[in-house]
Amino acid sequence: MSAVVEPARPALGLREAPLLALHNLKVQFKTDDGLVRAVDGVDLSVNRAETVCVVGESGCGKTVTAMTILKLIAMPPGRIAAGEIRFEGRDLVPLPPAEMQKIRSKEIGFVFQEPMTSLNPVYTVGQQIAETVRQHEGLSRRAGLDRAAEMLRLVNIPNPGRRVNDYPHQFSGGMRQRVMIAMALSCNPKLLIADEPTTALDVTIQAQILDLLNEMKQRLGMAVLLITHAMGVVAEVAQRVVVMYAGRVVEEAPVEALFADPRHPYTQGLIRSIPRIDLAATTHRRLEAIPGTVPSLLNPPAGCRFAARCRHAMPECLGTDPPLREVTPGHKVACLLYPEVRA
Amino acid sequence: MTNYVLRRLLIAIPSLLGISVILFTVLALAPGDPFEELATNPAIPPDVRAALRASLGLDDPVWTRYFSWLTAMLRGDWGYSFVSRVNVDDLILARLPTTLAIIGASQILALAIALPVGVMAATRPYSIFDQVANTLAFIGFSLPTFFTGLLLILLFSITLDWLPFVYRADLSSTGWTWVWEQLRQSIMPVAVLGLFQGAAWTRFVRSAVLDVIRLDHVTTARAKGLPEGRVTLRHIVRNALIPVVTLVALQMPTVFGGAIVTEQIFRVPGIGSLLISAILANDTPVIMAVTFVFACLVVFFNLLADVIYGWLDPRISYS
DSSP states (O other): OOOOOOOOOOOTTOOOOOSEEEEEEEEEEEETTEEEEEEEEEEEEEOTTOEEEEEOOTTSSHHHHHHHHTTOSOTTTEEEEEEEEEETTEEOTTOOHHHHHHHBTTTEEEEOSOTTTSSOTTSOHHHHHHHHHHHHHOOOHHHHHHHHHHHHHHTTOSSHHHHTTSOGGGSOHHHHHHHHHHHHHTTOOSEEEEESTTTTSOHHHHHHHHHHHHHHHHHHOOEEEEEESOHHHHHHHOSEEEEEETTEEEEEEEHHHHHHSOOSHHHHHHHHTSOOHHHHHHSOOOOOOOOSOOOOSSSOOSSOTTGGGOTTOOGGGGTOOOOOEEEETTEEEOOTTSOOOOO | OHHHHHHHHHHHHHHHHHHHHHHHHHHHHSSOOTTHHHHTOTTSOHHHHHHHHHHHTTTSOHHHHHHHHHHHHHTTOOOBOTTTOOBHHHHHHHHHHHHHHHHHHHHHHHHHHHHHHHHHHHHSTTSHHHHHHHHHHHHHHHSOHHHHHHHHIIIIIIISOOSOSSOOSOOOOOHHHHHHHHHHHHHHHHHHHHHHHHHHHHHHHHHHHHHHHTSHHHHHHHHTTOOHHHIIIIIIIHHHHHHHHHHHHHHHHHHHHHHHHHHHHHTOOSHHHHHHHHHHTTOHHHHHHHHHHHHHHHHHHHHHHHHHHHHHOTTOOOO
């Protein structure tokens, strides 16, 4: 695995504005059973050329958060109930559809979880990539297909000149995900959002796709927001990690700090539940799991949402909703165990 | 591809032979005799009638009659009508253009309604537009054409006296008056057939579009920054057309069948009314030929459906 090149960090105190910043984002879905608060007050930011991972169990709101950034959730039944999505300082929430279309793919590329179903089966992959660049850059049909072949070469698809004319069903899952990445990057976006891009692939292909994402990031210099539930993926690609639980952010830290010193009991549980081949050989330790399941987002419990599964739960956890606070510089936790540090 | 079509055409030969055997046997077993009318005619003595029957080969066993029909048919001789003494192929060729014009126009009307309405209803599910379109479609295909046909005649021909209710193939006028007259007499049969078919297809288009609209690749198309209209046309409707086209092609023979009733109501001198009058007169050669033409249409449209299906969906290969 190639090492992630650290972007030049701006001098402390002169922090430039983040590329993407979500402030108190709330997304709700109307269902027959009631209002589902899928994302409930999420703060998250991505700096230029930075890789941020969002981790959490299934159903914690990761995908909804990612889709909402490009307003790709179905509205209705979905609704952005509150908050801001600032991209380069501009709030995307009130933008009309025509303006949103100029952001999609041109400024923010998106790679989906299911490569097998994310491409339209009736067009060649070349046509589908060309469609994107022609939409945003007004290229001719010929120039669009040339760009498509160039993008396929970039994502290491052999024989790109011939493969542009192939249909999606003529590609394997891993190859289709490469095509999706080529498509998402074809307009040279400033941010790439990848929603569990490796979940549907087998393990060897997963590693190749992660390598490819890292390689693309180095070559094109875009920022990456990677949604995943696998801590292994986080360790490989992330610079900063955001841990989500039940529609909220519970911890945010640089990747080294998160693995060395996880603060939130949920994050600690996640890290302990990674299978460790080095320990398994010497000690006969059973793999740990976090007991219980994610609470329903229909009627989330009062207070800390993790309290029911937390081994450190205290009586006040049930009454107070812990805010996300900085406990050491750059390391934020939403847990009553840690007092806020003031600089 | 050419290979595939040739192979399918070869396979069609035994099925058409089988169909002709069944049709011929059923007609031979059916009660009724084309010479019934002669039997009541006192001018023709029974022995003349018997001689006539023998000369036409009607007293031969069924299989002899079938093989003589088949060999004549293969030579291009479709026989002649017992009633009008006109060659059957001339009769069919004279009637077919009218039927094709009426059916063609009604199917275009049906598609012109079903496609936009079905797509609009599916892209706004459970909206007022969707509810109204659904209700109308349900009414449309619940009412049989013989009922709506009579209703229209009652309203527009008898009460309002706007449109003629008998279709005439031999309009005497020329030029623009001919076009006008033709239009006036075609409106009702075309509308009855077209609205009925359009109603059924609207519901089908709606469900086909609803199936596609939920797929992941549609979200991908939106994420590419395409305008909503382009997403709908290129990524939803294009994919939803695959099952729709197949259904339309497969239903064409049924439409010819349905046209028989409509032709009878509006007195359209088409192939359907030819069949009905031939059945009523026990005119076996005409019945045989018309039903055989229908059978060929079924086989042809099945093949057409498969070819179009493969053309629309690149995942289908004809190897």
